[in-house]
Amino acid sequence: MAKRRSNQEWQTILESYESSNITQRAFCEQNRLNLSTFHAKRQLFASKEQNVTAGFVRAEVVERTTKCQSSQTPTANMTLLVNDVELSIPQGTPAAYLAELIGALS
Secondary structure (H helix, E strand, O other), X not given: OOOOOOHHHHHHHHHHHHOOOOOXXXXXXXXXXXXXXXXXXXXXXXXXXXXXXXXXXXXXXXXXXXXXXXXXXXXXXXXXXXXXXXXXXXXXXXXXXXXXXXXXHO
């Protein structure tokens, strides 16, 4: 009858395999493990790791509005195309505001 191992025991076995630098077959033979069981446990633990790292993270939506008022009467508009978004901006718009706007659209 096969020995039943806990998840902690399998975790230790899998860590030992990862540091062994030998094939799965050779490792299983040395440690008297069933190769198909070893492979199944290895896949199971790998999928559990992916689920842990691919989980949800808490996000917070922050709304920030920036206003730009120009004291000069614009004589013409300039048009910028950023990431398939066309912007029509009055000439004389401060460069810092444009940089912030383009950064927000990127």
